[in-house]
Amino acid sequence: MINYWLMKSEPDAFSIDDLKRLKHAPWDGVRNYQARNFMKAMNEGDMVFFYHSSCSPAGIVGTAKVCKKAYPDHTSWDINSHYFDPKSTQDSPRWFMVDVVFVERWPSILTLAELKKSPELADMLLTKKGSRLSVMPITQKEWEYITVILKK
DNA sequence: GCCAACGTTGGC
């Protein structure tokens, strides 16, 4: 059984076009426990909505697939990295990442405003006020509704 | 750039 997820990235830092060009990439830099725990629960083959955040407009811009299960995020050990965390060690890594592979770039963005209009998506963490989780689960129903009904 | 909402830290 596959699971479904949504992952946020600031397009200035890493966009769907970057992933398309690279084909696959590590999802590094997650420094939130809840988001980390969701990544640890991912399996190869799980599907991902690629979401552009902190831009105008924000929204889903395509899909990707998990191609490598969670493993330690080495940027947490790199003292020169923006994501360095002295509390993360080789023996006891605190942060993890998965690899994702590009699947599809949608012709146009499905904006957060549009997602919020759908009563079918009212339970999504994404559409909840104040939610700022960067990795979150999506139900199969939500995935199908978005890809079949709303996808641009 | 603003600021509401949230997560984390650290003193007690």
Added chain:
DNA sequence: GCCAACGTTGGC
């Protein structure tokens, strides 16, 4: 374990 202070996220 509580909670104030602080830093960050992210939509607008």
